[in-house]
Amino acid sequence: MDNSFDVIVIGSGPGGYVCAIRCSQLGLKTACVESRKTLGGTCLNVGCIPSKSLLNLSETYRKAQKEFNNQGIEVSNIKLNLSKMMYNKNKSVLSLTKGVEFLFKKNKIIHLKGKGSIAKNNTVIVTDDSGKNSNFKAKSIVISTGSVSSSLPGIKIDEKTIVSSTGALSFNKVPKELIIIGGGYIGLEMGSVWKRLGSNVTVIEFLDSIIPEMDKDISTEFLKILKKQGINFRLSSKVTGVKVAKDQAIVDFTDNKSAKKMRIQCTKVLVAVGRKPNISSDIIKAGIELDDEKKIKISKKFETSAKNIYAIGDVIKGPMLAHKAEDEGIAVAEIIAGQAGHVNYNVIPAVIYTSPEVASVGKTEEQLKKENVKYKIGKFPFLANSRAKVNNEYDGFVKIIAEKKTDRVLGVHMIGPHTGEMIAEMALAMEFGASSEDIARTCHAHPTHTEAIKEAAMAVDKRPIHF
Numbered sequence: 001m002d003n004s005f006d007v008i009v010i011g012s013g014p015g016g017y018v019c020a021i022r023c024s025q026l027g028l029k030t031a032c033v034e035s036r037k038t039l040g041g042t043c044l045n046v047g048c049i050p051s052k053s054l055l056n057l058s059e060t061y062r063k064a065q066k067e068f069n070n071q072g073i074e075v076s077n078i079k080l081n082l083s084k085m086m087y088n089k090n091k092s093v094l095s096l097t098k099g100v101e102f103l104f105k106k107n108k109i110i111h112l113k114g115k116g117s118i119a120k121n122n123t124v125i126v127t128d129d130s131g132k133n134s135n136f137k138a139k140s141i142v143i144s145t146g147s148v149s150s151s152l153p154g155i156k157i158d159e160k161t162i163v164s165s166t167g168a169l170s171f172n173k174v175p176k177e178l179i180i181i182g183g184g185y186i187g188l189e190m191g192s193v194w195k196r197l198g199s200n201v202t203v204i205e206f207l208d209s210i211i212p213e214m215d216k217d218i219s220t221e222f223l224k225i226l227k228k229q230g231i232n233f234r235l236s237s238k239v240t241g242v243k244v245a246k247d248q249a250i251v252d253f254t255d256n257k258s259a260k261k262m263r264i265q266c267t268k269v270l271v272a273v274g275r276k277p278n279i280s281s282d283i284i285k286a287g288i289e290l291d292d293e294k295k296i297k298i299s300k301k302f303e304t305s306a307k308n309i310y311a312i313g314d315v316i317k318g319p320m321l322a323h324k325a326e327d328e329g330i331a332v333a334e335i336i337a338g339q340a341g342h343v344n345y346n347v348i349p350a351v352i353y354t355s356p357e358v359a360s361v362g363k364t365e366e367q368l369k370k371e372n373v374k375y376k377i378g379k380f381p382f383l384a385n386s387r388a389k390v391n392n393e394y395d396g397f398v399k400i401i402a403e404k405k406t407d408r409v410l411g412v413h414m415i416g417p418h419t420g421e422m423i424a425e426m427a428l429a430m431e432f433g434a435s436s437e438d439i440a441r442t443c444h445a446h447p448t449h450t451e452a453i454k455e456a457a458m459a460v461d462k463r464p465i466h467f
């Protein structure tokens, strides 16, 4: 094999594999190094895809148990077969990782198997499983080594009793008591899965709200709905230690307000306190600088402090999301090929795939207040949306925030059925600089959940029809 390439991408997550495909489309001779057995990174193997599979399957189970009989669909003897559910999840993961393998072959991308490290003169050393090193040269290198789960000081994740999200995606028994440390989206998604499958779930969160970066109206409503679903919350509480005794875990925590010390015993503990960039020592040795958040420092063109070495995805600033990494992968490939690659960081949607879903794009009310921007708001509840009513799923609302003077949409925040899909319309509207009036005057099909968007846009001008 010829060992020199135009581009070597290190890491095959959504940032890396998408970047490699775009490089190849642009006529660049491309290789992608991956240390995991399968392609697709965190997202396909232990992140977005397996979690969404379990969210979907567990929600069907919950509906079959709790709703079908009331809806005239008579079912009896509903039983959970957890190993079959896990088999289905694993099958979906396998088919998608194989799909990336197929795309690599189709685009003539060389898959280098092993751990990639960066040496002098744009050399990438790939160390395979047997410890054998092979050297490759590249005109440009893209670092897309992603992120790994964080923990708290003194808490050791053993992936048996104290698990990260990876362990929580593969329990072989429904834990009787599941404690989740951290009220971020990963904790709440996994908490929803195991609650639906029968666990008694308690979320312990340091702050006084869940998903703190979210618009306050939404996080307040979200907390109310999750509590109604039976998930327990201990907010403003600091976990001080987790011990394993036999097959049980003991979690110690302190109430931040009263300083009262508390202890809960449980079957499993999920540590979901965030993720940290996966930056190995060779990257630092190669002279690549880090920023204040200990992520790889990049220029506007994604170039690191080392010439012709770029970085994208979870290793650089911005939200740790698969679609953000993908868009950066495309942008950096185009920049390397001499084009004008670009990512609009004002319009990166974020979705939480619980039931109901939570979705947002653009600025929150709290951010606009801080930035002294004058705004107006339109809100519309799903309770007044005919499709949500007939489907008997009407928790939540749509909130549109528009600039007071120009009416340009600055942010959209929703909680409710199918909002994870609906948010794409709002991202598109914002990319085109739409005003709330533009959205209000766009004909939306009836009966659809998207009519709630049109009504919220009309509510910005205080003229919703159905509320």
Ligand SMILES: Cc1cc2nc3c(=O)[nH]c(=O)nc-3n(C[C@H](O)[C@H](O)[C@H](O)COP(=O)(O)OP(=O)(O)OC[C@H]3O[C@@H](n4cnc5c(N)ncnc54)[C@H](O)[C@@H]3O)c2cc1C
Binding pocket: 010, 011, 012, 013, 014, 015, 016, 033, 034, 035, 036, 040, 041, 042, 043, 044, 046, 047, 048, 049, 051, 114, 115, 116, 117, 144, 145, 146, 147, 165, 166, 186, 278, 280, 312, 313, 314, 315, 320, 321, 322, 323, 324, 325, 353
């Ligand atoms: C449980 C969970 C659920 C999630 N759900 C969502 C979701 O619904 N939507 C969403 O947008 N995001 C979600 N995420 C986040 C998403 O997975 C990440 O933001 C995304 O995968 C980042 O992509 P990336 O390409 O930067 O890195 P990664 O996907 O982390 O990929 C990096 C790859 O690089 C490889 N690698 C690392 N070092 C080396 C090396 N030296 N040599 C060779 N290979 C190396 C790793 O093995 C890995 O395969 C979720 C994450 C988790 C954990």
